[in-house]
Amino acid sequence: MQELGKAETNSTRIIRQDDKRVIIEKDLDTEYMVLSMGPQHPSTHGVLRLECITDGEVVVEAEPYLGYLHRCFEKYCEKVDYPAIVPYTDRMDYLAGMNSELAYCITVEKLLDIEIPRRVEFIRVIVSELNRIASHLVAIGTYAIDLGAFTPFLFCFRDREHIMSLLEWISGARMLYNYIWIGGLAYDVPADFKTRVAEFVTYFRPKAKELYQLLTENEIFVKRTYDIGIMPADVAINYGWSGPMLRGSGVKWDLRRNDPYSVYPELDFDVPVPDGKFSVVGDCLSRHLVRALEMEESLKIIEQCLDKMPEEPNFNSRALIPKKIRPKAGEVYGRAENPRGELGYYIVSDGKSTSPLRCKARSSCFVNLSAMKDLSKGQLIPDLVAIIGSIDIVLGEVDR
């Protein structure tokens, strides 16, 4: 048997057998298919668009296209007063409005150099940790839907509803709170706030455990996420990843610990990172696991805050809020640990105006999403969906 080499087309192999030419292998002509995934697609979490070049089920390359939800946040900031920016920050990461507000307010307070009452600090931490749990519940629930499990999603939303109604009771809004103000809060918390939050904590603990058993320990779920979309720690750092994404890659980096703000230094909580026993460090399962474990840590933080929160009669949460905010000339970068990672604001003040000269938001989702092209190379379409879900993007924050 003698191979005659490649002839006719590149993919045809011809051999000579018994003095006859026999074509033993002939590939059919195949071509790549461009598959536009999104902006209207069930698993692109809003209006992300991925242009995938696919070879059958295999994604050769996926290029994310952004901007469908661009709302000129940074330009608005230059036109409105400092306090008026707070509602806009809500609309960036609309699943974690309190955290976005907190990040913005501590940045401006840094610029103003003002002292915040301790009660305000504790209330801020409680509401933002509640919001972190709500945000992680959405992340986990939608991730379950991405992988085809519908029931965990509704369980997540049922529990999230309790947080939503709590925050609505406090601030008057379910998603876009405008509650944390520069120098204070919009309102003090209602009278039996502590009991209701404590009730929620006792309600949620067993539910979180149930969710863990139903989803995280599910054989098929583990099969779908284990060893998929691996991101090594050094590459993750080079991409500028933060939050659960970076911790999923095994880097113990949490701004609440590494660059503490508010009252976090006084609180006792762990920063969960995957140990590589249950998952491969850096895969989709690790990132999911970090979120699932972080909810428990947030509950711990809330419990401690409830204990430590000082009761002050006739407390006025707006007492220290400056009438006119006109910071001295200078620039500042403030950041906080959001459910999705490091949300930072870079604010430049010219010292004369009541609105910032420049306000740049460093969005965690945007930075995390930038690795999409790397992560998606050579994956199957179902794995691509699993990877997008594990990044947990909120397009409001990606596009701003």
Add this chain to the structure above:
Amino acid sequence: MSSSPSLNTWSDALSGFSIGWFPLGLVIVAAIPLVFIALYALTYGVYGERKISAFMQDRLGPMEVGFWGILQTLADILKLLQKEDIVPTVADKFLFVIGPGILFVGSFLAFAVLPFGPAFIGADLNVGLFYAVGIVAIEAVGILAVGWGSNNKWALYGAVRSVAQIVSYEIPASIALLCAAMLAGTLSMQQITMMQAGPGGFMHWFLFTNPIAWLPFLIYFISSLAETNRAPFDIPEAESELVAGYFTEYSGMKFAVIFLAEYGSMFMVSAIISIAFLGGWTSPLPNIGGLELNTMTSGPVWGAFWIIMKGFFFIFVQMWLRWTLPRLRVDQLMYLCWKVLTPFSLVSFVLTAIWVINH
């Protein structure tokens, strides 16, 4: 059961009646009641699915139309009937229109050989089981027509996945059913059921009369999930990946027909598994001494009741799985079929053969 042969004669005589070429008797005796049973089962299958999923997810489900939303499915059908019949301009119109029809026919033709009681079977073919397995394969053609005709990339993905899945899973499913056929010694659905009838009720069912049948039973159940595109094997219509899979472009009544076909095959595989392993229309209750529960609960009407109940039980299990489990990936699905289910079905085939020879 003593009534069954006479009733059969009676229904045979009526079904032989025809006006010219038109088999009027056959339509009256078999086709109309069968389609009614199927549609009735489907309507309440859909309602049941919505209620069951709702209760699993701490919801109430449909509550508005009728008492506890019992008329919701009818309202949905009315809504779908009113919808505009859209055919995309770039679609292959012939395939687009004929596809749902092929799907519907594929899933409903199998009802012809399902015995709904000792006296009631559309056609008691001597190759009934073979026919049922074969006719379901037509669905693959329908799905391919639907997916290709839509001229939509998602639909194409869904169709290709679906056909690969159905064709693969037919192998373990057929071998598993072959075990039941070996135990019965016949391929006739009615005969297979008769073999499992007796005063002992459930003790005569193939699942309990021999030590091997649980293996083909499980294999067929898993394969039937894949064949009907149910979770965790609902890869062809994976909502989060392929939007709606092969019927992405469908709306209105064409969508309803596809949906009906899907629920039809769900009920069909549930009925087939009950016939092959769980005694079909025979009563599960045994005669205990003087208390003749089995005799009391047997007969044409009870027969229809039992097989529909058994069918509903398996539909319930299918829904239970669907609302609990995530979805497998394409390659994991194929791995499960070729490397797990097919070898095990061959093992169960050999074991059943040995058992049949020795008994």
